[in-house]
Amino acid sequence: MERYRAASLFQPPSLVKALEDTMKLGPGHSTHLMGTIVSIPHTISARTLAVLGYDFVMIDAQHTPIEAENLVRLIQTVSLSSQGRTVPICRVPSTQSHLLTYALDAGAAGIIFPHIDTPEQAAEAVRKCRYAYSGGDRSLAPAVLVPGVTDIAPTGSSHAHVADDNLAVIIQIESPLALENADAIAAVPGVNALMLGAGDLRVAMRLPQQLGVPEDPKLMEAIDRLVRVSRRHQKPLAVVTCKVANTTNEWLKDFQLLMLTSDYLSVVKGHKEDLAQMTKNIAELHGLRN
Template structure:
C-alpha cells in the first residue's frame, strides 16, 4: 500500500499544513521535529550546514516519526532532484525558479516518463513509500518551485501554468533582497502585498501556496490569510529564539541585552 503524503492529507482535510525546516546536521533533530506534530520536515540541502552524505540519514530520521520527508534541493539540476527523490523525499522544494522554462525542467525531473524525465532507480523511495511506488509516485510526490525573486514574481503566471506543480513556495527574504528591501524580521509591506498576490494567483491556477515565515506569529497570520502550508522559522531559529526567551524569562530585567546580536533564519 502506498504511503500517503501528510501535507496533502492535511490540506485536503481543510486545514493549513505546517512544515519544519532543518539546517543542522543532526538526525536526532530531524527525528524530534517529525514527532512534534509537523506535517512535513524539510531537509534544507541548499543552505543547510551539511553535505550530501548526511541527507539520506536525515530523511530516514524524519521517516521514523509521523511527518512526511521533504527536501529543498541545492539546485535545479534534474540529476540532483532525481537522487533526492530516490532517497525518499516526498516533497521537492526547488530554489529560485524564475521562468516557465525552469519550472518545466524541475517539474519533469520529478516524474517518470511519459509525464517527466526522471530516471528509474527509486532505491530507498520504494522502501519508504511502498511496493507500488514506481507506478504511483506521481500521486504523492509534490513539486514546489520557489518564487523568491522579482523575476520570478513577474513571471508567476507562466510558472503557475506549468504542468505537474503541486504549488509554489514563497521565499520572502530573497524576494525582498531582489527588490532592494530589507530581509529578515518583519516583512516589508511591499512584500506582504506581493505575497497576497502570489496567494491569490496560485489559487486561481488551482495550485497551493506555501511560505517560509520568520516565526509562529507570522505563520499564523498567513495560515489565516489562506496559505496552504506555512513554515515557522528553522531548527536553528527555534533553538536560538527559544533559548533567548528562556534566559530572558528567568532573569527578567537582568537578562543580557540581545539587541543587534545575530539571529538564525
C-alpha cells in the same frame, strides 16, 4: 498525514493529494499543513522534530551543509520515526544539484526548487522529478527499494507510478521576474504548489530588512499578487511564516503550507530566553542580598 501514506514508508506519501485537499472546503479537509525546518543536519534533530506532531518537516539542503548520505538518513529518519504521520520535504539547491536524485530515491514527499524564474525552468524541475511514464526523465535507481518488500504498489501499478503520482513539486517564487511569470509557472503541468521566498524577494526588490517593523507595502502587494495567482490556478501556497512581519496574521489564511520555525531558530530563541531569565534571577538575588 498518515492517511496519505504509500504502501511502504520508503516510498513517497501522497503530498500531491494532501495539497489538493487543502484547497477544498468542507469537513474532513485540513486548510493548512503545519511544518518546521531541519537546518541542523543531524538525525537527532530530524528524529525529534518528526515526533512533535507536525504535518511535515522540510530538510533544507540549500542553505545547510548536507552531503548525499546524510540527506538520505534525514529524509528516512522523518518518515520512519513518525511512522508516516509526518512527511519529509526537501529543498534542493537547484534542478542541477546531484542531491535531487538522492532526495527522490530516499522517498521525499516533495521537492522545493528555489530561484525558479520562468515556466521553462519550472517545467525542467517537473521533468527531473518524474519518470518517463509521466513525461519526465528521472532515472530508475537499481538498488533503492527491496523487491517485493519496500517496492510494493497497488495492483496494476508500480513504485515508479506511485512516485510520479505522489511526489509534489513546489516552486519557490523569490524574484520580481518570478512574480511576473507566476501565472505561467503555476500553469505548468506537474507544478503542485508555489512557495513565497520572502527573504530573497525582499532583497531582490531592494526593500529594507528591519526586525519588528511591519513589511513595506510593496512586499505585501507582491504577496497579494501571488495569492491571486494561487486562487486562479488552485495551487496551494507555502511560506516560512517567521520571514514575514505584518501587523496582523490575516494574510496567513491564503497560505496552506506553513513552516513555523526551524531547529536552529528554536535553539537560538530558547537559549536567549533561558540566559535572559537566569540573568534576571541572579540580579534579583543580588538585590535581595543588598
